[in-house]
Structure formats: C-alpha cells, structure tokens
Amino acid sequence: MFFEKLERSWNLTPIPPYGFTGNALPWICWAIWTSRNQRIFENRSQSPEETALKAIQALKEWEIAQPPSLKIPKSLTTDQQHDPMVLDPSEIFCNTDASWSHTSKETGLAWIFTNGSATEIFRGSIKQSAVSSPCMGEALAIREALLQAATNHYSIICIRTDSQVLAQAITSRQKTTELYGILSDIDELAFSSSSPFINCRFTYISRANNGPADGLAKACLVAQPVVNPNQNSV
Numbered sequence: 058m059f060f061e062k063l064e065r066s067w068n069l070t071p072i073p074p075y076g077f078t079g080n081a082l083p084w085i086c087w088a089i090w091t092s093r094n095q096r097i098f099e100n101r102s103q104s105p106e107e108t109a110l111k112a113i114q115a116l117k118e119w120e121i122a123q124p125p126s127l128k129i130p131k132s133l134t135t136d137q138q139h140d141p142m143v144l145d146p147s148e149i150f151c152n153t154d155a156s157w158s159h160t161s162k163e164t165g166l167a168w169i170f171t172n173g174s175a176t177e178i179f180r181g182s183i184k185q186s187a188v189s190s191p192c193m194g195e196a197l198a199i200r201e202a203l204l205q206a207a208t209n210h211y212s213i214i215c216i217r218t219d220s221q222v223l224a225q226a227i228t229s230r231q232k233t234t235e236l237y238g239i240l241s242d243i244d245e246l247a248f249s250s251s252s253p254f255i256n257c258r259f260t261y262i263s264r265a266n267n268g269p270a271d272g273l274a275k276a277c278l279v280a281q282p283v284v285n286p287n288q289n290s291v
Contacts, residue, residue: 088112145256146173149211152262153202153218154270155194156278162187164194165278167270168202170211181205182277189235195220196239198274199227199259203246207253214254217262219271224261 088111095101103111149170156165163186170179183201188194199216206214218224226233230248232240247257264271 085109085112088115145213148173148213148215148256149178149206150175150215150217151202151206152267152270153195153198153216154267154274155191155198156271156274157188157191157194158278162189163278164188164191164197165274165276166194166198166201167273167277168198168205169270169273170206170209179205179209180273182273184277192220192223193236193239195223196236196243199223200239200242200246203243203257207246212253212255214257216257216259217267218259219262219264219267221261224259227259 085108088108092103092108092111095103149172152169152171154167156167158164163184165182165184167182168180169177171177181201185194185197188197195218199218202216203214226236227240227243227247230244232244246252247254247259
C-alpha cells in the first residue's frame with residue numbers, strides 16, 4: 058500500500074491502522090499544499106510523518122461524514138450495487154421491460170410489481186405502435202409503470218430496468234432529443250413537486266435477472282392489440 062511505501066522511503070515510525078477505503082491521493086496533495094503554505098506564510102513546518110497523518114485524518118473524517126446509504130458493502134452482487142439496500146420496508150419494486158419489433162415498429166411493454174419480500178402483487182402489459190427504437194420502448198415501459206403505480210397508490214417505489222443508459226439518464230434528469238417527451242413525463246411523475254410518490258428511485262438490473270418482465274413483454278408483442286404510444290402521456 059501507498060502509506061507502507063511512504064513509511065519505508067521516509068524511514069518513518071509505522072502509522073497506526075489506516076481504517077479507510079477511499080482514494081488517499083487527493084488528501085495527501087491537500088496536506089502537502091497546506092503544509093507548504095504554513096511554511097511560507099506562517100513560518101511553521103511539519104514533518105513528513107505529520108503531513109501524512111494529517112491527510113489520513115482528513116480522509117477518515119470525510120468518510121465518517123458521508124450518509125450511510127452511500128456506503129455499499131463490497132460483498133454485494135452487481136445487481137445489488139446498482140440497487141442499494143431497501144430504504145423503507147413499505148417500498149414497492151417494479152421490474153419493467155420492452156420487446157421491440159424492428160419490422161413493424163411495435164413494442165410490447167411490461168411491468169411486474171413486487172413487495173420487499175419479492176412476492177408479486179401486480180403485473181400488466183400493453184402493446185404500442187410507432188415506437189422508433191428499443192430504448193424508446195424501455196422508456197415507455199417505465200412511464201407506464203409509474204402511471205400504474207400511481208393508480209395503485211404505491212407511494213414509495215423503485216423502478217428496475219435492464220437499460221443501464223436509461224436508468225442513468227433518468228436519475229441524472231438528462232433528456233435526449235429522441236426521448237425528450239417521454240423522459241419529461243417520467244421526470245414530472247417521479248421528481249416534481251406534484252409527484253404522486255413520496256419517494257421514487259430508478260435502478261439498473263441485469264437482463265438475466267429480469268426474465269419474468271422480459272417474457273411478459275414478448276408475449277404482449279405477439280398477442281395484444283396495438284395502442285397509440287402517446288395516449289398515456291402526462
């Protein structure tokens with residue numbers, strides 16, 4: 058580790074257990090800079106050991122001050138890292154997916170709601186036409202899931218999608234030209250002052266773990282009649 062090399066190169070007394078997990082380099086640079094300023098402007102000097110310990114202390118204080126929800130255990134799986142620990146026992150989860158036909162530009166949209174015990178409590182699907190891309194289909198599925206959640210009076214909701222790009226765009230509230238209208242609807246439903254939800258969050262789930270929603274979307278594309286994609290806009 059860096060500080061072990063620091064101890065050997067400067068012939069320092071071993072530093073106590075570090076007890077931090079973050080990147081120490083910015084804090085080391087900061088400590089060196091402040092030590093340099095103290096030497097120039099205040100005529101006070103620090104030993105290399107004191108400077109290193111100051112960096113460690115600042116890093117540990119910063120890590121302790123971070124909200125617990127931002128600290129994700131290393132033992133979690135990939136899906137769990139994208140979907141942090143449940144914040145509220147009443148939170149409802151919704152897996153969404155879309156199955157898009159390049160030929161007909163039709164899309165099957167699907168959503169499956171489960172509670173914190175992973176017990177299914179509601180599911181639905183709908184088929185829509187004039188959908189220009191798979192990503193638009195995924196966004197339409199999320200919008201429909203939010204409308205269904207509001208109708209069912211789910212106030213604390215977590216939407217799961219296997220489109221990582223879309224999950225990031227919604228969470229960061231960025232809107233592309235193609236999806237501007239749909240993402241605006243989602244943003245209004247999820248984040249505005251008039252949102253029907255107390256809390257609404259979006260997470261990425263791998264396609265392998267989204268099988269039921271995927272199967273429901275594919276079945277919908279084959280079986281159901283078509284509706285206009287703009288009929289459910291907010």
